[in-house]
Amino acid sequence: MTKKFWRQEMITLLKQQKPSLKQQSDQLLLEQLIALKEYKEAKTIATYLSFDYEYDTSLLIHQAHEDGKKVLVPKIVSKGEMVFVSYDEDDLSLSSFGVREPNNYQSVLKNEIDLIHVPGLIFNHKGYRIGYGGGFYDRYLKDYEKATISTIYQCQLKEFNPENHDIAVRKVLLDERNV
Numbered sequence: 001m002t003k004k005f006w007r008q009e010m011i012t013l014l015k016q017q018k019p020s021l022k023q024q025s026d027q028l029l030l031e032q033l034i035a036l037k038e039y040k041e042a043k044t045i046a047t048y049l050s051f052d053y054e055y056d057t058s059l060l061i062h063q064a065h066e067d068g069k070k071v072l073v074p075k076i077v078s079k080g081e082m083v084f085v086s087y088d089e090d091d092l093s094l095s096s097f098g099v100r101e102p103n104n105y106q107s108v109l110k111n112e113i114d115l116i117h118v119p120g121l122i123f124n125h126k127g128y129r130i131g132y133g134g135g136f137y138d139r140y141l142k143d144y145e146k147a148t149i150s151t152i153y154q155c156q157l158k159e160f161n162p163e164n165h166d167i168a169v170r171k172v173l174l175d176e177r178n179v
Contacts, residue, residue: 003130006158010121010130013155014053022153025175026056029151032173033117034063038147042114046072046084049092049100050119055151060117061087072108074136075101082136083107084116097134110140115147118169122158123150127168130160141167149173 033039045064050057064071072084076095085102092100118137120129129150131137141148149171157174 003133006130006160007121007133010156011053014121014153017053017153023056025153026059026151028175029055029173030059030063033060033149033151034067036149036171038115038149038171042069042147044070044072044108044113045115045117046074046108046113047117048119049073051099054119055153057117060151072113073102075105075107076136077105077107080135080139082140084113097132110144113144113146115149116141116144118148118150120150120152120169121156122160123152123156123169123172124159124162125157126162127170127172128160128162128166129169135165138165138167147171151175 039045045060047057047060047064061071071087073087074082075085076082076097083105085104085107088102088104091103093103095101118129118141120131120137122130127150129137148169150169151173153175162168
């Protein structure tokens with residue numbers, strides 16, 4: 001099976017989640033994340049702006065702001081290049097990829113980011129992921145040395161062999177209750 005097929009299959013599966021169960025799972029994943037030493041020690045956190053069927057990153061963004069952390073989100077600046085910029089919910093627009101992203105281009109240096117919360121559709125037990133196919137995160141994380149964490153549902157855990165360019169997430173938090 002191809003990655004494209006796996007992506008489509010996983011998106012379909014994620015969209016079928018019961019909203020009440022997903023909400024419970026998202027809250028449990030948030031609690032796991034904020035309990036981590038990496039989160040507690042981080043001053044600057046990068047996350048993503050989630051689709052409805054993904055882990056709800058608005059929970060993390062809200063919590064991080066409450067905890068006095070600087071929150072960054074991705075911005076595509078050219079074909080194949082992504083940077084992280086400060087999150088401002090009043091300064092977002094829809095990108096060509098169909099995701100919300102900031103309008104500003106003032107990027108934060110990679111070494112100033114303490115923790116990156118990484119999206120993905122499918123993960124294996126070693127932290128390798130299949131994302132949406134753009135390769136933005138693999139390229140960005142290639143020389144990133146600090147904490148990388150993903151929050152996923154049980155159904156997103158599948159075994160596959162990573163490709164040479166794939167970069168593993170250092171920690172994957174899993175809600176095993178979700179279908």
